[in-house]
Amino acid sequence: MASILRFPREARVGQRPILLSPPELSGNELDEVAQTLRSGWLAPAGPTLAAFEQAVAASMQAPEALALNSGTAALHLAYRVLGVAPGDEVWTTTLTFIATIAPAVQMGATPRFLDVCPQSWTLDPARLRRELAAAARRGRLPRVVVPADLFGQPSDMPAIRAACARWGVPVLSDSACAMGGLQHGRPAGAGADMSVVSFNGNKIITTGGGGALLGDPALLARARHLAHQAREVAAHYQHETTGHNYAMGSVTAAIGLAQLPELERRVIARRAIFRRYQEALGHLPGITFMPEPGWARSSRWLTAMVVDPQRFGADRELIRMALAAQGIESRPVWKPMHLQPAFRDAPRSGGAFAAGLFEDGLCLPSGSGLEAAEQGRVIDAILGVARRG
Structure with missing residues (x-):
């Protein structure tokens, strides 16, 4: 998998680079792809695509799934079928990837960013309740609320859904990175009006790209229509509105079909990787790890730690550079949306906690295929910084 990280030349000699979350193959991808090729179905239709959509829906305990060429495309279609229009407000957590909100902004909506809670690092339901009540008094409720799961940690969907249901506001869960995660015993995103997952190259289940x-089947039917260029049923090409070329092809779906049976094993592996980091580094002064509330099971897609530079003796950036010098990729916690220049004028509620996580947080290599010796290299590099500090 391509990486934006550029390792020093000396780090590439004799040791294989350790990437943040490289793809892992199940071993059955070639068989599934070959079977699909033999069937003659390459376009976004056919038995392989239908089987993949059914498997995704079953995995996420959803009534139906629509496979698309990216998670961002899925978000865009969700915003369309939920009626987002120019001038609407769309609320989401500030601690997320830009794809969560970019399609809504491109459709003319105004984003509003809410802080996350310390217990989960996901959307704070108490803050959401207060903000919705205040918005109702102003007569300016959001068109949709979009909780974003973080690094495999699901959002508290029952609390979020209850807060929104009082005012009739739909919930779209951006669960792009949380396949395999559970909230209140249900998969990430379950209970939302719509939810999105990603199969990008670095995700726990990957098709190389896709989502x-x-x-609800009625909403999905509308999204499916739009994903296929909004073509009407006719012998010729008939269009009553414009759509998109967003559908997933059958070969891509074949890769996903081979990957999905591995989901639970990969979650177990990533959670074990998290525990080893926690056991090896959690005793160090100033080092803490992303919490997991009692109602959640994070997939631990990425292990995230927070560094208190005063107590640890070095800041997050010194650790990141020390890892890079040894050919180890790490990444700061997401930069909050309210700190991004693209959204400098966007309204927000809070943001200090998320900003602190960005300032001091670091994501460590977490791939489900990470070998114990490779994880030992990561741990030793961080312990080396601690000794120098």
């Missing part, structure tokens, strides 16, 4: 939209 899926899940939700």
